[in-house]
Amino acid sequence: MQHQPEPLVNNDDEIDLRELWQHLMDSKQLIAAITAVCFVLAFGYVVTATSWYKAEATLMDNSGGGGKAGGALAGLGGLASLAGVSMPASPVEAVIATATSDAFLIEFIRKHELKKVLMKGAWDEESQQWRKPSGLVYTLWGQGLRPILMGERPKVDSPYPLAENEPTWQKTIEEIEKKGIFNISQDKKSNMITMSITWTDPNQAAQWVALWVNDLNDLIRERTIAESQSMLDNLIPKLDQPMPAEVRTSIIGMIDEQTKTINAAMVKKDYALKMIDPPLAPETVAKPKRVLILAVAIVLGLMIGAMVAIIRGSNRKSSTIVVPEGLQRERV
Numbered sequence: 001m002q003h004q005p006e007p008l009v010n011n012d013d014e015i016d017l018r019e020l021w022q023h024l025m026d027s028k029q030l031i032a033a034i035t036a037v038c039f040v041l042a043f044g045y046v047v048t049a050t051s052w053y054k055a056e057a058t059l060m061d062n063s064g065g066g067g068k069a070g071g072a073l074a075g076l077g078g079l080a081s082l083a084g085v086s087m088p089a090s091p092v093e094a095v096i097a098t099a100t101s102d103a104f105l106i107e108f109i110r111k112h113e114l115k116k117v118l119m120k121g122a123w124d125e126e127s128q129q130w131r132k133p134s135g136l137v138y139t140l141w142g143q144g145l146r147p148i149l150m151g152e153r154p155k156v157d158s159p160y161p162l163a164e165n166e167p168t169w170q171k172t173i174e175e176i177e178k179k180g181i182f183n184i185s186q187d188k189k190s191n192m193i194t195m196s197i198t199w200t201d202p203n204q205a206a207q208w209v210a211l212w213v214n215d216l217n218d219l220i221r222e223r224t225i226a227e228s229q230s231m232l233d234n235l236i237p238k239l240d241q242p243m244p245a246e247v248r249t250s251i252i253g254m255i256d257e258q259t260k261t262i263n264a265a266m267v268k269k270d271y272a273l274k275m276i277d278p279p280l281a282p283e284t285v286a287k288p289k290r291v292l293i294l295a296v297a298i299v300l301g302l303m304i305g306a307m308v309a310i311i312r313g314s315n316r317k318s319s320t321i322v323v324p325e326g327l328q329r330e331r332v
Contacts, residue, residue, distance in 0.1 A: 023313030024306060031305030035298060042297030046290040054286035055205035056196035057213055058277035061092050062270055092186060095193065095272060098223075099184045099216050103159075105176065106169050108215055110160060114208070118176060119167050130165040182212070193273065202281040209279035220272030221265045228258040228265075 024031065098104055109115050116123045124131050158169060167175075176182060183196045195213060199205040235255050239248065265271045 019313075020310065023309050027305070027309030027312060030312075031302065031309055034305035034308065035301030038297045038301030038304070039294065042293050046288060046293050049288050049290075050200055051285045052198050052200055052287045053202035053205050053282045053284075054196055054198045055202065055209050055279045055282050056194055057209050057275060057279040059193045059195065059213065059273040060276055061095070061191060061193065062268070062272060062274035092191065092193065095216065095220060096184055096186060098219065099195065099212070100182065102169075102173050104216070104219065105173060105182065106159060108212065109172065111215070112208075112211055115167075115172060117204070118181070119172060122165075122167050130163055130167070132165045192276070198286055202283070206279040206281040213273060213275065217270055217272050221269075224265045224271065225262050228261045231258050232262075 109118065122131050122133075123129075156168075156170075160169070162168065179198075181198055183198070185194050186192070187194070195209060195216075197205045197208045197212065199208065232255060235251050235258070238251055243251075
């Protein structure tokens, strides 16, 4: 009776923790070297990276949108729609939308002459002129790939005259958004608004926040007066038209509220936003998070080193497979 060789069982897919640990121990110098490289690269970045500071102010809605006036207007909204009158949006939402709108930021930057500071890479202090775009990145992307992939930039009208080589306002806004310089947020529970500016100079950041709040207050106050006056001009003539008594009462109430709004906006300088916590020049760096970057670099180096060690150990194991003696005889 011919002896049948027993089939070989391949256990290569089974995980042997002891063997895995041995691979790591055998390659500990390699893991240490990879971790050191990652740490050195991260250390070089955190040493040369620019420090950014975040100054912020805490404010509350002071327009009466969430108080008695706002509640009265909300209650009259349904009846007012019968008379063909549209109600304004939430004051807080209007403030947030206005503060981050391109039109307001452009006017803010132009008014306080911040463009040269925000776009300091394009401004030459010595010659007091805007630099002509140059460099390898501009040559490869601006003059090479970008026109091919995205098409040439069209020449558009600017809201304000531009000097020679001066960055367009759209490019300025894109740079601001990319760096996250201007930020505004709302706490839904407390209804508090936080306005912050992140910049490389902590004193400038605090000054800009105060200017930002003041300009926004002025704009909201002027806009509120204009909108309330427009509503009065629309509501008062409607009283001469025949309408149900309920609707007439609603319109009279709305006229009274808009009159109060105009008077309040004229008297209160901080009609839209009331400062609760004024901006202070920050002493701590907001970004980059240097300690976190170094910690992540160490962890990443250990992970990469461990993966390389495991792969090397697996390759060695597969290249040194031992063929059983019985199988060798049958092949002969």
